[in-house]
Amino acid sequence: MTDIDLKNPSLYINRELSVLAFNRRVLEQAKDDRLPLLERLRFLCISSTNLDEFFEVRVAGLQQRAQIIGTALAPDDKTATETLRAVREEALDLVSEQYRVLNEILIPELAAARIHIIKRDSWTEAQDAWLRRHFEEELLPILSPLGLDPAHPFPRILNKSLNFIVSLEGRDAFGRHGGMAIVQAPRALARVIALPRTDHQSHEFVLLSSVIHAYVGRLFPGMAVLGCYQFRVTRNSDLFIDDDEIDDILRAVQGEIASRRYGDAVRLEVSRECPDATSGFLLRQFELEADDLYAVNGPVNLNRLGEIYDRIERPDLKYPGFVPGVPRTLASGSDLFAAIRHADLLMHHPFESFLPVVDFIQQAAADPLVLAIKQTMYRSGPDSLIADALVAAAQAGKEVTVVIELRARFDEAANIALANKLQEAGAHVLYGIVGFKTHAKMALIVRREAGVLRRYVHLGTGNYHLRTAKAYTDYSYFTCRPEIGKDVNQVFLQLTSLGSIMPLHHLIQSPFTLHSQMLALIDRERAHALAGRRARIILKVNALTEPDIIQALYRASIDGVSENIQVRSVIGRFLEHSRIYYFANGSQPEVYLASADWMERNFFRRVEVAFPIQSPRLRDRLVRDLKRYLKDNTHAWILQVDGQYRRSRPYKGTGRDVQAELLAEFAEQS
Template identity: 40%
Template sequence: MKQLHLSDKHLYFNRELSWLDFNGRVFEEAADPQAPPLERLKFLAITGSNLDEFFMVRVGGLKLLIQSNSQSTDITGATPAKQLMAINERAHAFCTRQYQCLLESIEPALAAAGLRRLRPQDLPESDRSHLQGLFERDILPLLSPIAIANGAAFPPLRNLSMNVAVRLAPHPEIPRSMRYAVVPMPQMLSRVIFLPELRPDELRYVLWEDVVKLFAEQLFPGANIAECVAFRITRNGDLTVEDDAAEELLDDMKRVLKARRTSDCIRLEIEDCASKKLLRALQQELTLDDDSCFLLPGPPGIAAFMALTDLSGFEELCRKPWKPRQAAGADLRKGIFKAISRKDILLVHPYESFEPVQRLVEEAAADPDVLAIKITLYRTSKNSPILAALCQAAQNGKNVTALVELKARFDEERNIIGARELQDAGVQVLHGIRGFKTHSKICLIVRRDSDGIRRYMHFSTGNYNEITARIYSDVSYFTCAPEYGQDASAFFNAITGYSTLRQFHKLDMAPVGIRTRLLDMINGEISRHQAGQKSLIMIKVNSLSDKDMIDALYRAAKAGVRVMLNVRGICCLRPGVPGLSDNISVVSIVDRFLEHARILYFHRGGKPQVFISSADWMTRNLDRRVELLVPIADDDARKRLISMLEIYCSTQQHKGRVLNADGSWKCHVSNPTAKTPSTQDAFCAEAQEDEQLLEQNRRTVFEPVVPPPRKKRKKG
């Protein structure tokens, strides 16, 4: 057998292509003909949104490297130029699949069910008349056509905004002249325009750009229009803060947000009916090569169809919504602090309600015995009740500290606004350690209890966001254990002040401790296996791309340790390589909820250690972010997470795809079309059973038992 060395580039997958594979797994949900059509449309829109961000960040970053003539290589030895070439090939093929699915499968299914998109050529005269009135009254006053070419500067079109490109016929006096214009879509207009109802069981709509194309002559009176084509541009979003040069992080983030509005264009999406003349004119103005132009057989911007997925009256075309359940282990009737002081609480969202997390902050804000609240905020909702509670706490005289991460990509503007609101309310707002993004999820409450000062903690794998908590699968852990409290205080002192980071009792923190702890745990399993003890590693993360961590898992598997992985997205590890990784299995789950929890299990010779973490196994998380690794001390919570990992890492599950050595992902269930419950459906059923059991226990303890009515005895 050939001797394998970890320097061999063929032992790893490219990060960018692995991400595109992940988006392909999301697309499989859209392509599933057994799924409800609006559910399919939702997943298709997600693939579009995912691809938008991928181009803004990953492709944008590669293009910057290419412009700087960088010859750096990735884990597989590929240069930026080689990676970009492979990405473009995959992305063009993927777009073809997207539009084939939309136009040939999803839209016909929706039309058959009464939700129909009309093209301009399909509009009856009555609808044309209605749209003309609408256009003249509500749309035309908002439009501002902009001439391009002939020396005029190209307009600063918004990133991902919809536009119509217009080619005007040559001027009569200048036969060969080419005249072009762009009509940008105003931000306040909806892309979807609904038509008058003709039948009670049908809802018809047109797209904004089609209406503009219908009546474009009103925008250019006296000119002959040769063609109108919808298009969209993507700008480079990989603009980062220069931490060493910036005197004020807040001012620097505002500069980055402003720069993104006019950054280089890196992708053009345009209808494939565009003439070569119009296409070349746009390419020249945007400085784009052919590979960066995507000719589409349908409307650009597939992500916009998400607006249709929650229409009232079409619930039968969607999957039945899930209502998070009350957890059996979180009885909050006597207050959240009483509940935590009785026992550590583990919650798994969205199967179980996010309400206890929200209540922790809200009760702390109102409780006169609470002295201080400290929290890290990465992504919050628009009208966040947690931010409102923090403001109220500060106004109530409590010492409130919030670390607001301004560099949460594409949420920077919202976080800047939130930080200002908190400051105005009297909250001490900080922005973390310069040079490091704070990605940890922790809330610390300092309270005066009857027996003295006590610290209550909440640790999580997800954000303090009640909206995403309904669609992301995450883990929450509440405790008031003293050692965790000491570590939590030390953590906040380290990231908000100048204290030296001392050794934690329970927690580990990146960038100084998590990598070392994980490598020690993996090496410990190797040593125990070599000593004849049972060994096992089970890991659930969103991404696995760090070479040192992959190599450690390779060494463990080669030594005989069973390694079971659940990786939602990027996975650069190649399983199934004989003599190296044939002890490793990799499963990915794509289903109704976004798998977001990071859970880690090490057997340790029968004394299992289980962790939750905010960190993925990526170099950026382990070396350039402030993250937390939290051990689970409670026996019941630990057993529950191990049980969940056994299901997550099983290669025989509905909605689970298994990674093969050749890079393909396959569903290994014998009959994938069978009506077997998925892992997430099973967790939903379990949460429902727990809630029913909780209600039964409550009635048994707190409600009098009413005996059934006795039957009247017959007189004898």
């Protein structure tokens, strides 16, 4: 190992290209005919939504860095400008494939299943008449065409909104010659219009863009429409908060939210038929370059096709329904505190229900023995039952302290509303630490039992969000171990008070000890291996980008660089979100659950916690789950030496699907 340069750029995969490669694997699900058809349409929409966020955040950041002289190189030795060029090439190919999958695979297969997305040139006379009437009655009163002339400058275009640029000929009521106009489709309008059903087996849909295109002339009486082309602009949506200048983080975030809808443009999408002169005009309006243009063969807002999934009841074309399991000790009406006193509890969502987490806070709010509740909130979602329980607890006179992360990307407005709601109820609301996102998922309940205070703890790998708990795989851990409760309380004190670093005895916390401790545990496994003892690391995270950690893993691999390292990506029905760190440690394995990926931001710019699972029974269960993930050969992708992923395939009918196995073990089929 002494002659191997572990900083060699060839040992690193570009992060941005890795994100696009992941999104390509998501798109591959849309082509997988083993999956239900409407689920494949949903995967196509997910790939489009993912790509939107990639441009809003990652590409926007690259464009900013490309303008700064002397910007540090990425570990793969690419500059921001070089990365942008590579991203452009890969994104163009990915977008082309998205529309090929839609037009050549999904639309024909949906039609075969009697779900029709009818193009404008295929409307029957009856459909044309119905849609014309729909336009006159439902759309025309809402749409506001905006002519472009010296008195009417190019309008502000909302981020990711559907718009049309219209070329006109003739004279208007004031004698002005035709030119260009913009038609903006309000976001309140459904992007998919269902035609009246002619039978109970078929569904027929028309896209809003097709309807506006067909009848746009009605918006310009007396004028001739020479061309109408849909377009959409993607803007920089990453909030900029200057930590050195903040005197009120709430006011700073509120100000940034208002401006995000009109941030700097980073991408322009137009229909493929749009003439070069028209697309060039749009590029100039948004101050974009030719490389920022994406001409597409279909609707520019591809992700909105997901409305079809939501509006069709076809169980035969969707994943089978299920009811998340609930352990008998946590059945409805059971005493959660008694169950936790009896033994530590571990739940795997969504295979097991998230409702016990809700019950945990609700029971605490109603329990006269509970004196205090402390909780972090990163994402909670609208109409949160947990938030309602915290409000009830505060109104009942309990000490309620909530650390709300206002900078949870795309949930900032919801978190501000939550903060106001809790403050009105009398809860103590804090916004974490300036400069560090509070990403840890913790709830601490203090209860007086027989004259003694006992701490009950919930720690999770995911958010306190009912909706994502149904779609993301995460773990919930309940315990009343005094040493864990003390550590959690110490973390809350750091978040709410002032003082020096407080030592934790069981939890590992960033930005203080998580990075150094993980390096130490990796090096310990290497020492075990060199000594001939059992040594193994299994890491389940969403991202691995921190260079020091990567180099430590390379060193632990011993032979060469990475012969003993395997990278697997599992893409299935649910988004894999849980974080597990397993270290064989000779014959004394250690397993941690965590809120943190192994990225620079999680180690150094966030408040995260990793917590040990000390119960041998629960630790064995986690190891069993990890081994299942390692044996999945249905939805797993394996990273190859050339940096590409290859899909794992079952051998002679011996298919393993980890998510299906977990559903079969824990959930009830509905």
